[in-house]
Amino acid sequence: MNNSPLRDAGSGAPRALPPIAGRLKALRCVAAVAAQGSAMRAAEAIHLSQPAVTRAVLEMETFCGTPLFERGARGMLATVPGARLAQRAGQLFAQLAAGAEEALAQSPTRPATAGRRGATPQRFAGTVTVAQLKALVAVAATASEVNAARWLGISQPSVHRALRNLEDLAGVALFLSSVRGTRLTDAGEALLRRVKLAFGEARAMASDIAGWRGEVRGRVVIGTLPLSVTLFLPKAIDAARRQHPELEITVIDGTYESLMRQLRSADVDAIVGALRPAPPEVRQELLFEEPLAVIARPGHPCLARRALRLADLLAWEWVMPLQDTPAHAALQRAFAAQGLDLPPDALQANNALFTRSLVGLTDRLALTSHSQALADERAGSFRLVPVPLPETTRRIGVALRNGVEPSPDLAAVLEAMRQAVGYSRAA
Incomplete structure (x- = not known):
């Protein structure tokens, strides 16, 4: 063959x-x-x-x-x-x-x-x-x-x-x-x-056979959504690879719509990110809940203000999340709770690297997960803007194809995710 x-x-x-x-x-x-x-x-x-x-x-x-x-x-x-x-x-x-x-x-x-x-x-x-x-x-x-x-x-x-x-x-x-x-x-x-779904079953069989020999091997493809997985997923993947060196893991990013199409056709094995209403053939597992935070470059003018309010941040341009995403909806709720309109969304991006690069080079503001903002501040790369963001807590989890028993390789990655979340919540 x-x-x-x-x-x-x-x-x-x-x-x-x-x-x-x-x-x-x-x-x-x-x-x-x-x-x-x-x-x-x-x-x-x-x-x-x-x-x-x-x-x-x-x-x-x-x-x-x-x-x-x-x-x-x-x-x-x-x-x-x-x-x-x-x-x-x-x-x-x-x-x-x-x-x-x-x-x-x-x-x-x-x-x-x-x-x-x-x-x-x-x-x-x-x-x-x-x-x-x-x-x-x-x-x-x-x-x-x-x-x-x-x-x-x-x-x-x-x-x-x-x-x-x-x-x-x-x-x-x-x-x-x-x-x-x-x-x-x-x-x-x-x-x-x-x-493609049939081929996914064949790959699961191969992983099962390796498991019967006491091995965890195969290739797992994970799709990631923005503002969701910057801390716990790398920790989980590193742990899974250390425990199972022959396990191959590929991580891709994309929009929710594109990743869901790939999940439903077995091009992707799991999607990690903010949970949304899913189609019947998809099941979801909640991993944790976390609010969003605003980040800025070190030395940003907004950081010199005392008693900073959300309304004050309208004085600067933003890198906005894509419309019809949980992050965009959460930001809209935060501004609406204070009777404010959203910042103009002339610039939208769902690529974390592009967003972070632009924030680091300009006076634009952007969103990230709260844990990532804290890590960035400790590293000195970005500053967490000290303004509360009510109504922005999102449910972060993993989406899988329903009715399919996870193969041993996928099960190992899922367990590593659960462990990483447990450890990070305790830290």
Whole structure:
């Protein structure tokens, strides 16, 4: 199997597929045996021979390095690892079936041959290959069959053939080709999101298998929101890496909307920041609550004033948080509580580095978390402007995909976050 990284289109971060993703047939067999209780009944259910099912299960047990089933006169009972692997495999194939169904729903007209080919969601999930799925993800990321082929390390005709076979299985048009390249149709986009979620299950399986060997390894991608994670998240990541040196962690930032799209398609594993109402497929965990604070450069003229009031800060320009963000809403509440309008928001930014650089070079004011402001003041880099900000306490936490059991690598990072928050609250 080619293990070239598949870069997600949203963040640009490479997400390698583990070798287990290339064993879809064996995973189908494991899931079927766990559900049916014997190789014979599983063979009947997935239309394979019993020896083929038995051989696939044995190969998967060798691959995982642990027994997946207990054999007895009454059949085969999944072990704890076997049950976990079967559960994840079931979720993987459910995502593929859902992707095929949603692709059909997005297609305004189905090809006349689709019915004769027997294109159904279950048939799609039961017969699609990882090569076809990788070709879909690669073309979506590169918008070109040639670039996708180069990315995957295979020939362009191989990519073209995989894409055509994928369309045949789905029964709908997934791609539009032109002189500008290849782009996905609405049906293709619907299928792509589910394929990425299925690949997320494959990565979770690989992390589970490492856990059975006493290892925590894998790659966790964390999306961060502004003004939320400057202190506790670096502490948590450092602790997780020290405890599990083979764990890879990637941190990206972005707007709430972009990160939520990436979370829902498994391009991101978790979002850390101010909590908001989340869609049903996302669950959230509160880590702590913290107010905001105003920062200025050392020597800022406002610091020379005595009995500084919030109204006094309107004399200077600000770097404002983006509209429709919790920080912007919190600042608006603080000013409204004193009967004031917000500072003019001619300059808005959600990039912490840009904001801090501008505040350090000018007389502009900006918001940050209260703990970060205290740390900045101790370091001498910025000053905490001594003005109260009522109504700015925000709930900081982590958002995860709902209904998905965290893999051992993600679970290790989440636990490190909880520990870091506990220690920082006690400090």
